[in-house]
Amino acid sequence: MREIAIIGIGQTQVAEHWDKSLRELAGEAIFTAMLDAQRERVDGLFIGNMLSGVLARQENIGALIADWVGLKNVEAIKVEAACGSGAAALRAAIMAVGSGEMESAIAAGVEKMTETKGTETTAALATAADADYEAEQGLSFVAINALIMQRYMYEYGWKHTDFAPFSINAHANAAHNPYARLQEPISTKAYQQARMIADPINLLDASPIGDGAAAVVIVPADRLRTGSNSSNHPWIKIDGSASATDALAVHDRRDPLWLSAAEKSVHKAYNQAGVGPQDIDVFELHDAFSIMSALSLEACGFAERGQGPRMGLEGEITPTGCVPIATRGGLKARGHPVGATGLYQIIEVAQQLRGEAGVTQVPNARIGMAQNIGGSGATIITHILKIR
Amino acid sequence: MREIAIIGIGQTQVAEHWDKSLRELAGEAIFTAMLDAQRERVDGLFIGNMLSGVLARQENIGALIADWVGLKNVEAIKVEAACGSGAAALRAAIMAVGSGEMESAIAAGVEKMTETKGTETTAALATAADADYEAEQGLSFVAINALIMQRYMYEYGWKHTDFAPFSINAHANAAHNPYARLQEPISTKAYQQARMIADPINLLDASPIGDGAAAVVIVPADRLRTGSNSSNHPWIKIDGSASATDALAVHDRRDPLWLSAAEKSVHKAYNQAGVGPQDIDVFELHDAFSIMSALSLEACGFAERGQGPRMGLEGEITPTGCVPIATRGGLKARGHPVGATGLYQIIEVAQQLRGEAGVTQVPNARIGMAQNIGGSGATIITHILKIR
Numbered sequence: 001m002r003e004i005a006i007i008g009i010g011q012t013q014v015a016e017h018w019d020k021s022l023r024e025l026a027g028e029a030i031f032t033a034m035l036d037a038q039r040e041r042v043d044g045l046f047i048g049n050m051l052s053g054v055l056a057r058q059e060n061i062g063a064l065i066a067d068w069v070g071l072k073n074v075e076a077i078k079v080e081a082a083c084g085s086g087a088a089a090l091r092a093a094i095m096a097v098g099s100g101e102m103e104s105a106i107a108a109g110v111e112k113m114t115e116t117k118g119t120e121t122t123a124a125l126a127t128a129a130d131a132d133y134e135a136e137q138g139l140s141f142v143a144i145n146a147l148i149m150q151r152y153m154y155e156y157g158w159k160h161t162d163f164a165p166f167s168i169n170a171h172a173n174a175a176h177n178p179y180a181r182l183q184e185p186i187s188t189k190a191y192q193q194a195r196m197i198a199d200p201i202n203l204l205d206a207s208p209i210g211d212g213a214a215a216v217v218i219v220p221a222d223r224l225r226t227g228s229n230s231s232n233h234p235w236i237k238i239d240g241s242a243s244a245t246d247a248l249a250v251h252d253r254r255d256p257l258w259l260s261a262a263e264k265s266v267h268k269a270y271n272q273a274g275v276g277p278q279d280i281d282v283f284e285l286h287d288a289f290s291i292m293s294a295l296s297l298e299a300c301g302f303a304e305r306g307q308g309p310r311m312g313l314e315g316e317i318t319p320t321g322c323v324p325i326a327t328r329g330g331l332k333a334r335g336h337p338v339g340a341t342g343l344y345q346i347i348e349v350a351q352q353l354r355g356e357a358g359v360t361q362v363p364n365a366r367i368g369m370a371q372n373i374g375g376s377g378a379t380i381i382t383h384i385l386k387i388r
Numbered sequence: 389m390r391e392i393a394i395i396g397i398g399q400t401q402v403a404e405h406w407d408k409s410l411r412e413l414a415g416e417a418i419f420t421a422m423l424d425a426q427r428e429r430v431d432g433l434f435i436g437n438m439l440s441g442v443l444a445r446q447e448n449i450g451a452l453i454a455d456w457v458g459l460k461n462v463e464a465i466k467v468e469a470a471c472g473s474g475a476a477a478l479r480a481a482i483m484a485v486g487s488g489e490m491e492s493a494i495a496a497g498v499e500k501m502t503e504t505k506g507t508e509t510t511a512a513l514a515t516a517a518d519a520d521y522e523a524e525q526g527l528s529f530v531a532i533n534a535l536i537m538q539r540y541m542y543e544y545g546w547k548h549t550d551f552a553p554f555s556i557n558a559h560a561n562a563a564h565n566p567y568a569r570l571q572e573p574i575s576t577k578a579y580q581q582a583r584m585i586a587d588p589i590n591l592l593d594a595s596p597i598g599d600g601a602a603a604v605v606i607v608p609a610d611r612l613r614t615g616s617n618s619s620n621h622p623w624i625k626i627d628g629s630a631s632a633t634d635a636l637a638v639h640d641r642r643d644p645l646w647l648s649a650a651e652k653s654v655h656k657a658y659n660q661a662g663v664g665p666q667d668i669d670v671f672e673l674h675d676a677f678s679i680m681s682a683l684s685l686e687a688c689g690f691a692e693r694g695q696g697p698r699m700g701l702e703g704e705i706t707p708t709g710c711v712p713i714a715t716r717g718g719l720k721a722r723g724h725p726v727g728a729t730g731l732y733q734i735i736e737v738a739q740q741l742r743g744e745a746g747v748t749q750v751p752n753a754r755i756g757m758a759q760n761i762g763g764s765g766a767t768i769i770t771h772i773l774k775i776r
Contacts, residue, residue, distance in 0.1 A: 001487045001488045001489055021520060023520075050441075050447055051441070051447075053438075053439070053441045053442045053468075053512075053515050054441045054442055054445075054447075056519060057442075057511070057514070057515050057519050057523065058515055058518075058519040058520075059438055059439075059442075059468060059470050059515040059516055060468075060469060060470035060472075060515070060516050060517075060636060060762050060763045060766055060767060062468075062469055062633065062767060063469070063633040063634070063635075063636050063649075063762065063763060063766035063767045064518065064636040064766075066633050067633065067634070067635040067636060067640065067766075073632045073633060073634065073648065073649065073652050074632070074633060075630075075631040075632060075633065076469075076631075076633045076767065077467055077468070077469050077476045077480070077631075077767070078467070078468040078469065079465055079466070079467060079468075079480075080441075080447060080448075080450075080465065080466040080467075080468055081448060081450055081451070081464075081465050081466065082447050082448035084448075088465045092465070092467075092480055092483075095480075095483045095484045095487045095489055096483045096487075098487040098488075098489070099389045099483045099484075099486040099487035099488075100389045100486075100487075101389055101483055101486070123445070124441075126445070127441050127445050127446055127447040127448070128447055128448050129448075130446075130452065131444060131445050131446035132409060132411075132446075135445065242463075243463040243464075243465075244461045244462070244463060245450065245451040245454045245455065245461060245462060245463065245464045246451070246455070246461065247451075247455040248448060248451050248452040248455060252455065260461065261451075261461065264461050374448050374451065375448045375451060378448055378451035378452075378455075379448060379450060379451045379464065379465070
């Protein structure tokens, strides 16, 4: 497959965008990305979205958004893999351009979640779990993660407060990201005293939902080598892209405390990029809940099994640590507009590699990784980006 | 891009499968296709589905179905483009294998539509239209097509009964297809007297919904040339694959009586395959409503603008005519399990090219075309298949 480069990025703030429709939100991110790439036209549009059908009663949003942004007649589809939809859309776009079927494409994630009632949105999020065996029992998505965290604490002897650094780091970083939903630092005390949601997950273990859109423009890298890149930004090479799955229901997995789909996809991505965990300068992981940060660090080879929280406690996850995560706020504080999240992660890694991350810039970041999870570990997609 | 071949096909009957869940239905088609291809494993799974979120409260069905059919850890996503989801999933699979990222893949469409109340299903189908500007006005999906048909009859001077041959041909062919939902021939009188749904569309102009699943196994064609095909069937080469879009809302289109996305995608597919309309031996078009048959024949170059119905009236659309359509019953009589339809069409063309279409076999069929439509013309995907 041809090498692929990201030449443009665009995002909206994650917020309660009651004044903007789904197409308007998507358009805002797409126009920003096209402007950033200095492109007026692409050959394909890949939309990552999870809930437009259930919450907005709108499917077929590939065609809808293509028309809205003026990409008349362009090929356009929606890709869905629950909260992993964003990275799944990027991966579909990569294969489309990589195959030679297209010379350029936009992958955009968009989600509108705050206009519906909370109970409705919670029920909609449960569609990421197994409807017949999990949601059927009344398990919400946070409850499923609570069961995993409960078991993890029991197996490995961690206390709830040991997970505090994940949330504190995310909030501290989001304070410097104008696109983040929650731009306020939090203290250990606030973390410990936060309202319980599903024991042991409290409000500050859980990422907030939100409305938002994020988009990237990709082209074959060889086109850029020959000098046709008109953008003012350095371009980013996608050195690794891989996806793997596991059973949708947690009880069907061999080990509920091990993200085997993360292990599989990251292993493939490391091989493609010719790197290992020691080479990753920044890692935007899928911290939908703090337990997921621990599990991701372990499955990707940054921590020993059961030792994920140690990374936070030892200060290794901050922008100056050895494995900076959630450097722009992560899902926890930038916010989690589910189908768009995977593309926010890609953009945040790109900002780090471009040296545009401001106060939370990771020094000399050359290689970055983003990992997006659909369901409680069912679909996991890993991308490794490198600055040219 | 590498050439792609279809080496296995599988389908369930389109029916009211109240005893089978979404995953079971999909599994049945996928297992049949794998058996047909003599393969136990593929590298990727691409699911075409429109309504699992809205009607079954289940998203993330890529991972769900991959696990169910024993494709542990395989890459899997859902692709959605309303009623065009099936062909869109195939096209995503083609680009994945064509790019070299995978050596084999399954594209499967699945839909369960009959377990919910009729009003609920009708509302769900309206998500294929523009929620803010069409559904918002109370327009159901059939009503949108009725407006198009009304205008078409007015512009070109056709009477309702002139569309009868489309439905009569579809039903006559479905009578010989054990996978069809409605296996009964109909008469012109029955067509004329059928209950009105949305004037001028009556019950026999409209395709029935249904539960169903259809799947194909694809591999790079060069693998087969070197002799590794263990299947007993001749394999089918995918010579053309293209997708294009138009505005989602009919009122936003330049001409509501012209399927510009069909024209764009078929033109590209013809070029890829090096053929024209005169070379197509069998054409499985998207006859969700009889008006769509007329519009598709025109946009694809088989009939002059406004003259689609003439093809039926002159007997050209039957299996022995010059443009056989709906040879296994089409959407009209095989049934329209929306997200699966595009793959039923592919399988039906493959059956014709393999010479396995029985009573409705098109003599000496060598080149076949399938065209799948999402929305009332918004997303249109064309595939051209050739027997090796």
